[in-house]
Amino acid sequence: MAYPIERKLVISIASSALFDLSESHDIYLTKGVDEYRKHQEENIDIPFPKGVAFPFIRRFLSINKAFPKQLPVEVVLLSRNSPETGLRVFRSIRHYGLDITRAGFMRGNSPHEYIPAFNASLFLSSNEDDVQKAIDAGHPAGVVLPSIVYDDELDGELRVAFDFDGVIADDEAESVFKRNNNLDEFQAHETAKQSVPHKPGPLADLFKKLSFMQKLEEKRQKDDSAYKKILRIAIVTARNAPAHERVVTTLKVWGVSADESFFLGGMQKSRILTVLKPHMFFDDQRSHLESPAGDIPMVHIPFGIANRNPTTHPTTPAQESA
Numbered sequence: 001m002a003y004p005i006e007r008k009l010v011i012s013i014a015s016s017a018l019f020d021l022s023e024s025h026d027i028y029l030t031k032g033v034d035e036y037r038k039h040q041e042e043n044i045d046i047p048f049p050k051g052v053a054f055p056f057i058r059r060f061l062s063i064n065k066a067f068p069k070q071l072p073v074e075v076v077l078l079s080r081n082s083p084e085t086g087l088r089v090f091r092s093i094r095h096y097g098l099d100i101t102r103a104g105f106m107r108g109n110s111p112h113e114y115i116p117a118f119n120a121s122l123f124l125s126s127n128e129d130d131v132q133k134a135i136d137a138g139h140p141a142g143v144v145l146p147s148i149v150y151d152d153e154l155d156g157e158l159r160v161a162f163d164f165d166g167v168i169a170d171d172e173a174e175s176v177f178k179r180n181n182n183l184d185e186f187q188a189h190e191t192a193k194q195s196v197p198h199k200p201g202p203l204a205d206l207f208k209k210l211s212f213m214q215k216l217e218e219k220r221q222k223d224d225s226a227y228k229k230i231l232r233i234a235i236v237t238a239r240n241a242p243a244h245e246r247v248v249t250t251l252k253v254w255g256v257s258a259d260e261s262f263f264l265g266g267m268q269k270s271r272i273l274t275v276l277k278p279h280m281f282f283d284d285q286r287s288h289l290e291s292p293a294g295d296i297p298m299v300h301i302p303f304g305i306a307n308r309n310p311t312t313h314p315t316t317p318a319q320e321s322a
Helices: 022-031 033-042 054-066 087-095 128-136 172-180 183-192 204-223 244-254 270-276
Strands: 009-013 073-079 102-105 120-125 141-144 158-162 231-237 260-263 280-283 298-300
Touching (some): 009 204, 073 087, 073 120, 172 183, 204 231, 231 270, 244 260
16 A cells, blocks of 8 residues: 555655746746746647756656555645646656656745645755745755756666755754854864754755665665665765764664765865765755756755855746746
8 A cells, every 4th residue: 555645755846946947937037927828838748858856856756666565755746837837847747757646836826835735855946935935934945956957867876965964954063163163163062962963954854754765775675686776865064073973973863874974074065976976965055056067956955054144046037937
């Protein structure tokens, strides 16, 4: 029997993150909503190109193919479109063979209030205003930043990388550092609390449920030595020793783990990410969300001390119909 949605790992996503809607958005911007609607109707059977989050979502849904009895994951579309203009999105979903059947259409309004209704552990969107509203309301959400989309269909592995502070954990430690920009004070604070687990951050639930999926895969691998695991989870953090111990303590108390953990001591994270090649990297600081080739899918989590009085990144008109 399939898991009820309350027990599933659910990701909600805006159409602007799943597909490349740049052409449609340009029409919306330059010609208005009526021409936008007409364009979607006239091109209803032409699938949208793949968007930044597409490779991540396709692999995420493949977990259900590995566990057809449980179907432990689900993706829900949360869109600012109307149901009529959203028809092309669902036909594109069908074209690419994505098992997405649930959706909410908001007719121009933010969908952030409905994240908990769908039991979603993450909301992905290119609309920064929607994501910020979700974070402010205490919901897990991230802004998908523009990048080159490359989806190697022969690569079945799903690689997901997380920053630690302000993403998996709360921003307590970052607050100590930001108070005086004092690394020694930060190290002393974390050393004194190395046996005290952090409180959960905005993506803690996502991380914990992904870790549960890892356990499912490990059990499957024990029963079937030929089974090839899908999930590969990494933590990529600017921390180094001795502050790394509190990270280890936190994960141990939560009963979760990562396949790989990198404590970089201020090194550029892109040096690791270009080797790991994650299908999604989550960080609360935009300055860390860069890669030399611009080909790593990056998600900004606008949470906590790192994002108070941030540089303004206004929503562009091209995102309004996402």
